[in-house]
Amino acid sequence: MIPKALTIAGSDSGGGAGIQADLKTFQELNVFGMSAITALTAQNTRGVQGVFPASNECVRQQLDSIAEDLKPQAIKTGMLYRSSIIQTVAEKIKTYGWSNVVVDPVMIAKGGASLLQKEAIETLKTNLIPLSTVITPNIPEAEVLTGMKIKSNADRKQAAEMLLVLGCRSVVIKGGHHEDNLEAIDLFFDGNDFVWLRGQRIQTRNTHGTGCTFSAAITAELAKGENVLNAIRTAKSFIQAAIEHELNIGSGHGPTNHWAFQTYRMGRP
Numbered sequence: 001m002i003p004k005a006l007t008i009a010g011s012d013s014g015g016g017a018g019i020q021a022d023l024k025t026f027q028e029l030n031v032f033g034m035s036a037i038t039a040l041t042a043q044n045t046r047g048v049q050g051v052f053p054a055s056n057e058c059v060r061q062q063l064d065s066i067a068e069d070l071k072p073q074a075i076k077t078g079m080l081y082r083s084s085i086i087q088t089v090a091e092k093i094k095t096y097g098w099s100n101v102v103v104d105p106v107m108i109a110k111g112g113a114s115l116l117q118k119e120a121i122e123t124l125k126t127n128l129i130p131l132s133t134v135i136t137p138n139i140p141e142a143e144v145l146t147g148m149k150i151k152s153n154a155d156r157k158q159a160a161e162m163l164l165v166l167g168c169r170s171v172v173i174k175g176g177h178h179e180d181n182l183e184a185i186d187l188f189f190d191g192n193d194f195v196w197l198r199g200q201r202i203q204t205r206n207t208h209g210t211g212c213t214f215s216a217a218i219t220a221e222l223a224k225g226e227n228v229l230n231a232i233r234t235a236k237s238f239i240q241a242a243i244e245h246e247l248n249i250g251s252g253h254g255p256t257n258h259w260a261f262q263t264y265r266m267g268r269p
């Protein structure tokens with residue numbers, strides 16, 4: 001059986017983040033990729049020049065078309081933009097009984113553009129996060145979702161505990177935004193164990209789409225039947241390779257190298 005994964009996210013015309021990063025990642029991990037697009041963005045490595053959200057009906061129909069014919073073994077959400085799209089997605093996850101749900105609570109693009117309306121944060125917390133197998137906030141997103149400041153490792157553990165109370169089955173709080181100069185360390189928590197996932201921090205500005213790529217890699221591994229922690233370990237290895245073997249495309253924050261994992265590194269750390 002060919003594993004199939006679905007991404008529900010925004011399109012990045014520049015090809016480094018969003019739907020484009022997700023489908024490239026699925027492909028590299030030998031998973032058939034499908035997409036439901038929540039918004040079109042006019043975007044490049046310099047920033048986001050325009051955001052054009054889809055109608056609820058457009059999102060609904062894409063999800064129905066996929067569900068009626070193609071059963072995804074895992075799904076991820078990225079940019080959802082507004083409350084009513086989150087509600088639509090949550091309803092469809094329940095209607096179709098989709099499991100292995102990865103929620104990347106995308107809020108703000110690197111250049112500062114808002115990819116989620118402020119009033120949608122509550123809907124994300126109450127409607128979507130409780131349906132998720134794992135959520136993958138970066139540190140600023142975890143701060144918004146918990147209302148606490150995250151500085152120390154102890155803070156991050158406390159935030160992970162608070163996020164689990166929202167109803168997700170597990171959480172990984174990514175460390176890309178941490179001030180550590182030597183390592184990029186992510187924290188996994190599933191209610192029992194805290195696991196720190198370490199990687200060498202690469203000094204580069206070519207990190208556009210790291211979060212999307214990381215959560216897409218988790219989704220691809222879940223679609224193949226891997227457990228959550230193994231899926232996250234592979235995703236960490238995938239993103240490490242993609243940042244390390246940079247491409248230098250564009251004049252701003254360039255995309256990561258989605259070929260690198262296949263080319264240079266096949267295993268988990």
Ligand SMILES: Nc1ncnc2c1ncn2[C@@H]1O[C@H](COP(=O)(O)OP(=O)(O)OP(=O)(O)O)[C@@H](O)[C@H]1O
Nearest residue numbers: 138174175176177184200201202207209210211214
């Ligand atoms: N400079 C870096 N070197 C190595 N790994 C990194 C670097 N930056 C981020 N990572 C890793 O990439 C993954 C994504 O983390 P990050 O915190 O950057 O997510 P994000 O904020 O959602 O992405 P973005 O900043 O692109 O929006 C994590 O596994 C993180 O540890």
Ligand SMILES: Cc1ncc(COP(=O)(O)O)c(N)n1
Nearest residue numbers: 010017018109209210211212
């Ligand atoms: C359509 C879209 N979705 C998400 C992101 C954030 O990307 P990331 O956090 O992976 O850099 C983005 N810039 N554009």
